[in-house]
Amino acid sequence: GKEGFDHYMMKEIFEQPKAIRDCLLRKVDEGFVSFGDQSFTKDEIENFDHIYMTACGTAFHASQVGKRALEDAMQKEITAEIASEFRYNMPFLNENSLLIVVSQSGETGDTLAVLREAKQRGAKVLAITNVLGSSIDRESDKVIYCDAGPEISVASTKAYSTQLLSLYLLTLDFGYKLGTYDEEAVKVAIEELSGVPEKIESILDHVDDLDPIAKRLASHPAIFYLGRGIDYLSAKEGALKLKEISYIHAQSMAAGELKHGSIALVEEGLPIVTIITQSLLVEKSISNIKEVKARGAYNIVITDDVSAHIDEVADDLIRIPAISDLYAPILAVLPQQILAYKVSVLLGNDVDKPRNLAKSVTVE
Numbered sequence: 001g002k003e004g005f006d007h008y009m010m011k012e013i014f015e016q017p018k019a020i021r022d023c024l025l026r027k028v029d030e031g032f033v034s035f036g037d038q039s040f041t042k043d044e045i046e047n048f049d050h051i052y053m054t055a056c057g058t059a060f061h062a063s064q065v066g067k068r069a070l071e072d073a074m075q076k077e078i079t080a081e082i083a084s085e086f087r088y089n090m091p092f093l094n095e096n097s098l099l100i101v102v103s104q105s106g107e108t109g110d111t112l113a114v115l116r117e118a119k120q121r122g123a124k125v126l127a128i129t130n131v132l133g134s135s136i137d138r139e140s141d142k143v144i145y146c147d148a149g150p151e152i153s154v155a156s157t158k159a160y161s162t163q164l165l166s167l168y169l170l171t172l173d174f175g176y177k178l179g180t181y182d183e184e185a186v187k188v189a190i191e192e193l194s195g196v197p198e199k200i201e202s203i204l205d206h207v208d209d210l211d212p213i214a215k216r217l218a219s220h221p222a223i224f225y226l227g228r229g230i231d232y233l234s235a236k237e238g239a240l241k242l243k244e245i246s247y248i249h250a251q252s253m254a255a256g257e258l259k260h261g262s263i264a265l266v267e268e269g270l271p272i273v274t275i276i277t278q279s280l281l282v283e284k285s286i287s288n289i290k291e292v293k294a295r296g297a298y299n300i301v302i303t304d305d306v307s308a309h310i311d312e313v314a315d316d317l318i319r320i321p322a323i324s325d326l327y328a329p330i331l332a333v334l335p336q337q338i339l340a341y342k343v344s345v346l347l348g349n350d351v352d353k354p355r356n357l358a359k360s361v362t363v364e
């Protein structure tokens with residue numbers, strides 16, 4: 001049941017602290033990351049020529065963050081591609097490749113098609129999935145479960161945050177085995193990740209503060225989501241969440257791309273949600289906000305940065321607890337999930353079963 005919540009989506013949003021604790025509990029042993037036999041050895045990792053990642057929708061957004069994390073651990077470039085595109089254009093994936101697939105359901109047709117083609121070519125496949133016994137679980141060489149528990153609402157919430165966490169932990173595992181991170185660095189990272197549930201709880205304690213912002217968003221036909229670097233990836237997930245359950249046109253953009261065309265769409269009152277968590281990019285994002293503000297945009301900023309500048313440019317400021325840049329998406333998504341939910345409710349939509357969508361997309 002919905003356990004007192006009006007919709008599964010809100011129940012699942014509130015389950016995120018527990019989902020993350022469960023996910024950590026099963027993958028962390030005595031303060032250190034441990035996947036048992038579900039990861040690769042140092043030799044195997046070193047011998048992969050190239051790592052590819054593939055997924056669809058929200059799982060792809062998690063993969064893109066995972067790509068950034070893994071690139072730091074591997075100190076080399078990794079390819080992340082949408083499964084529906086990748087399945088028809090993966091000329092270089094071969095028997096020396098590692099393919100990482102991310103899928104809540106473990107049944108997504110396009111993701112499964114890439115997995116099968118990769119296996120055919122002799123590549124190794126590691127899956128990050130939430131569903132034990134799913135096709136992707138059964139057909140992969142190694143599997144890391146998200147441990148989010150069943151996700152019923154079509155809009156993915158706790159699956160996304162546990163996909164992120166699983167990818168962060170995989171990154172620590174690879175990075176430690178390769179010597180990029182020493183034992184101390186891994187322990188410090190795990191300690192920070194262990195603090196995430198509490199930080200999420202502190203955001204969930206204030207969901208009603210978002211009501212006026214939700215009301216504003218619900219009355220506009222179009223909304224922009226901006227960010228730079230990893231914040232752009234968070235913005236993509238926020239925009240997808242809003243579109244799928246509110247049916248409002250939400251457009252995510254790398255903030256620096258605005259002036260190459262899309263800024264022409266900015267007019268009086270257009271709501272723009274900007275994510276600002278990446279320390280080196282704070283000032284750049286503030287400049288973008290000033291540009292759209294001058295053209296009449298209404299600026300909603302989600303940030304863990306405490307600089308006074310942001311106060312000055314934001315019409316609405318949504319503060320999230322401070323966290324390392326790489327881990328910020330796991331918190332930045334929360335207000336975005338809640339806003340999408342509230343807008344959908346305000347508009348009288350079927351939140352858990354939005355039109356035209358299915359929970360598991362097994363067909364092309």
Ligand code: F6R
Pocket residue numbers: 056057058059060102103104105106107108111154155156157240241244359360361
């Ligand atoms: C969005 C959403 C979809 C899924 C996508 C992949 O909220 O749920 O974008 O993320 O269809 O599904 P899985 O993860 O089951 O492969």
